[in-house]
Amino acid sequence: MDKFAAGLLVGCVMTFIAMRLLEFLRILWPWQRAMMSGAQVSLVSILRMRLKGCPVPFLVDAHSALVHSGDKIEMDQVEACYLAHKHEVNEDDMGEFLTMVRDFKRRGSGNV
Known part of the structure; x- marks a missing residue:
């Protein structure tokens, strides 16, 4: 194998590894933020x-805010509310979404 082919192969492998590392960090960063804020969220x-296409940082921040405000709401309930109302959710208005999650749980729809 000549040097060009070897360099190309090493470059492709390194690019693949870097992409997988960045994907892992995209999962790890919201988890770390949740743990630092005291909210329990599993990897x-x-x-x-x-995989469901949910905005993970937004939902983790919402769950953290709910935990800090004293609400006993699980991450699965926050996710279920988002999935049920995702076309109504404005990601720029966290307060509106928090109210939506509280109402969702109060109606009994939060049992997943």
Whole structure:
């Protein structure tokens, strides 16, 4: 194998590794933020939300805010509310979404 082909192969492998590392960090950063804020969120839950196409940082921040305000709401309930009302959610208005999650749980729709 000549030097060009070897360099190309190494470059492709390094690019693949870098992309996988960045993808892992995209999962790890919201988890770390949740843990630092005192909200319990599992890495599996974050991965599941990403696979469903949910805005993970927004939902983690919402869950953290709910935990800090004293609400006993699980991350699954926040995610379920988002999925049920995702066309109504304005990601620029966290307060409106928090009210929506509280109402969702109060109606009993939060049992997942």
